[in-house]
Amino acid sequence: MIIKIAEIEEEVVFSGIICADRFKSDYENVDFFGPVEYSLKIGRSDKRLSVKGHVQCSLNLLCARCLESFRYEIDSDIDLQLLPREMAPTDIDLELERDELDVRYYDQDEIDLTELIEEEVILNIPMRAICKEDCKGLCEKCGGNKNLNECKCESGRDTRMAQLLRSYLEEEGDGHGGSQEKAIKVKKG
Ligand SMILES: [Zn+2]
Ligand SMILES: [Zn+2]
Structure with missing residues (x-):
């Protein structure tokens, strides 16, 4: 136009x-x-x-x-x-x-x-x-979607420390394009 x-x-x-x-x-x-x-x-x-x-x-x-x-x-x-x-x-x-x-x-x-x-x-x-925000992603072992059901793969080995470390690493990884996520509303459909 x-x-x-x-x-x-x-x-x-x-x-x-x-x-x-x-x-x-x-x-x-x-x-x-x-x-x-x-x-x-x-x-x-x-x-x-x-x-x-x-x-x-x-x-x-x-x-x-x-x-x-x-x-x-x-x-x-x-x-x-x-x-x-x-x-x-x-x-x-x-x-x-x-x-x-x-x-x-x-x-x-x-x-x-x-x-x-x-x-x-x-x-x-x-x-x-x-x-x-809290999407759990895919299981690294079986590939299952952890939002849908918790698989048994990591049971017993997933300590609080391991969770913290993983979320820290994911945060780091989210740096890409982060600034573009700021003013946008996310709506689940
Ligand atoms: Zn997701
Ligand atoms: Zn699994």
Whole structure:
């Protein structure tokens, strides 16, 4: 969805849905439930645009611990500034400063809203998702899903110390993409 900057009069709200088919092939083990919904308010002051609103969709992801699929909701707030490319700073310090304000640049007096929405969705897909905080994962010996039933494999040998050590190691392993998990609600479906 290409929007001509000149056609935006002060403030416009764009809302609707985008079919998620276009995203599907890009991600392994990620399925979308239904379309991506968006509602974005674009304000213009000369060549400077502000984009505020939110993007929502439901995904079907595979849990990194137990390998079961689960429903994952993305409901992300967008708040960014768009400036024409020629206003991009060349000074590295300025560039860093602008990064903090979430500034993007557009070319040729138009913006692609779909691209913006797609980017927001991608940023919010966790690299390593878990179905629930206390997912017990798979048994290292028999491969059974320990959320469904406790197998007998480790009985008698699983001391409190071993549990602590294992959860510590798992915490360490969860570091990947952790920052992307912050503002997202996980809903079991
Ligand atoms: Zn799990
Ligand atoms: Zn087992």
